[in-house]
């Protein structure tokens with residue numbers, strides 16, 4: 106296995122050649138925020154929050170593989186301000202009411218909102234009219250909260266390897282659909298996996314939403330990324 | 336019905352990567368894609384139903400509901416708006432008995448609007464059942480609708496006066512006009528005979544490396560907008576691992592105001608196909624695919640017959656030109672109505688039967704493209720140019736144009752001028768030269784390179800069209816002084832990008848819609864200076880989108896804020912930052928009032 110040296114914000118780092126930049130940075134205790142990326146499933150590079158500058162040019166760290174001598178800027182004002190904007194845009198684009206959400210405290214979007222001390226988004230609230238699909242036997246899909254990261258599409262498949270989730274429409278009408286046939290008799294484990302994979306509260310396993318009370322959840326206790334950073 | 340569906344699926348061997356063709360053919364025969372049809376497709380291809388649906392719902396022209404025996408798609412582009420399109424809309428609605436977005440109660444006529452259909456020099460135009468109707472007037476609309484009510488065929492509705500040149504070809508019979516106003520030395524020089532470049536390769540015993548070498552020496556750059564050196568692209572694809580390799584000709588032509596590829600394909604289709612073949616020879620590709628926008632469906636029979644002619648003449652197929660081992664076949668892939676599919680990786684996704692979502696790069700298509708094989712994507716005009724370079728030599732080519740921009744550019748010119756149409760000119764002409772050539776007077780602004788380009792004012796009309804100055808994929812929309820630039824142009828473009836974003840990237844998906852909202856606020860006179868500043872502050876955010884669409888989607892707004900700031904200032908004049916002028920108390924409390932009343 107070949108190891109390479111690379112630089113993030115002036116700090117010399119080392120990792121295996123070809124490793125996903127997000128992961129390689131993590132190994133060196135550097136946190137690059139992500140939303141659509143999820144360990145173990147193919148990256149998509151759609152939320153753009155992990156954007157870094159490589160030799161001055163923007164690239165998403167989740168879709169970039171490290172190479173020898175790569176010179177990366179990440180925690181610079183331009184990018185931190187961009188990342189805050191992405192979080193704010195997501196809040197303004199959908200309908201996110203944290204206090205009533207089953208995922209509060211385990212939500213990556215909410216946690217990033219805290220990390221970037223978001224107050225009032227500087228983007229117009231769109232208040233879109235969106236559905237809540239409660240008729241799937243095992244899952245509840247709340248389109249109001251969906252940030253369209255595509256994790257579920259990429260990561261969740263039934264026993265035949267078929268997808269349960271797929272995109273519908275495009276642009277600002279984009280949504281994630283659930284296949285009524287494939288989703289009918291999924292296992293409890295798969296339903297749980299889908300809920301855990303969802304960064305927000307858009308996929309909820311029925312009857313299990315509040316197993317751990319709000320206030321005692323992951324990001325209630327520690328800010329996002331703090332386990333990575335030194 | 337079932338038989339039709341299954342026959343079509345069999346036609347494509349039940350191959351899920353041919354889903355686009357399956358959907359297009361079924362819809363063309365049955366009018367729409369019902370739940371039942373989608374289920375059948377899913378079962379036959381052994382993919383989940385939502386997989387089929389995600390492709391269906393991505394494209395503008397696919398529909399799950401019937402859209403009428405006659406389906407009208409009226410162009411809603413900026414230029415259409417210059418020709419009293421409101422009256423056309425009203426007449427359509429009155430005569431058909433339904434509003435736009437709907438089908439008449441008897442199911443006879445459906446009225447829909449659509450983004451630029453590539454007819455900006457003959458607006459207002461509409462597509463009706465895959466055929467194009469141009470220069471619509473209220474009277475023409477009345478006659479059309481009366482004809483529909485009489486049950487006339489689409490051929491009868493078209494009448495018998497066809498356009499010039501090959502538009503009148505018996506296989507096309509289109510009423511579309513070419514409007515070639517100026518022929519240049521490269522594309523429309525009129526001295527091309529099919530097979531010229533292939534014969535040259537044979538007589539001069541050129542290897543594929545020699546071809547790439549000449550293309551590099553000609554320094555020809557891509558005509559699709561990005562201006563990438565063609566020779567370099569071919570060389571990388573040639574060296575890339577993987578078989579078979581593919582050549583795509585990009586004829587998606589979705590940039591509003593652009594229609595040059597339509598005219599090239601109409602008049603010089605063999606030049607285009609020979610260009611693909613030469614690229615195939617140079618790169619070592621076995622197959623070529625012409626990705627043609629759905630709006631140009633009316634050309635299908637004509638182009639298919641041209642391909643057959645070329646096969647018959649041994650200009651395509653196996654052992655081309657008697658050269659053993661040189662095999663190349665071309666097929667046509669239609670799109671489904673999505674501007675983003677002009678982006679090369681989205682185009683490839685679409686040709687694979689999927690949603691037209693741009694891929695993340697690297698890897699680039701030249702390494703992993705169509706079906707993960709090395710793929711070259713070139714614009715129609717680029718491929719034509721190469722044929723001429725091979726035939727006449729790079730020395731000849733290098734005498735045309737400027738030092739950094741060699742050759743000619745085919746321009747699509749539309750808007751407020753006397754002679755809109757096609758102009759092939761050497762690079763290096765100024766905007767002023769062009770305005771003079773086209774008989775444009777009282778010009779307020781020129782939109783260079785379509786909405787993704789820039790909107791310039793008179794102080795920049797001295798600039799020249801060239802890669803080193805004003806680079807353009809080839810469209811110029813001339814905007815007269817009588818136009819309301821913000822309302823008639825910028826707002827229309829903002830809506831275009833909102834509609835056409837694929838939705839994958841957060842900034843592109845959300846800010847296209849949000850910027851349109853702010854723009855509406857500005858146009859209605861209810862915005863403040865901080866709204867303008869806000870739009871400007873979104874520029875660096877959009878630059879981080881994945882593809883060119885998102886990266887340029889704010890250009891109509893940003894370039895007009897830069898070049899026509901006074902128009903914005905007038906709109907916000909006197910509006911205080913302390914109160915929100917757009918706030919409407921009555922509307923905000925309407926729900927409450929209604930509840931209290933009850």
Ligand SMILES: Cc1cc2nc3c(=O)[nH]c(=O)nc-3n(C[C@H](O)[C@H](O)[C@H](O)COP(=O)(O)O)c2cc1C
Pocket residue numbers: 556557558559560561562563565585586587588589590674675676677678679680712713714715717718882883884
């Ligand atoms: C949103 C978008 C739309 C595009 N549309 C077209 C198009 O309609 N035709 C085209 O040739 N190139 C288009 N392009 C550029 C292509 O991605 C690609 O660069 C081009 O086809 C390469 O061919 P060339 O090197 O011959 O120019 C588009 C790019 C973007 C980002």
Ligand code: SF4
Pocket residue numbers: 675692693835836837838839840841843844880881882883884885886
């Ligand atoms: S920039 Fe826009 S059109 Fe391009 S990939 Fe991203 S969302 Fe899709």
Ligand code: FES
Pocket residue numbers: 138139140141142149150151152153154155156165166167168
């Ligand atoms: S995490 Fe990389 S783009 Fe979303």
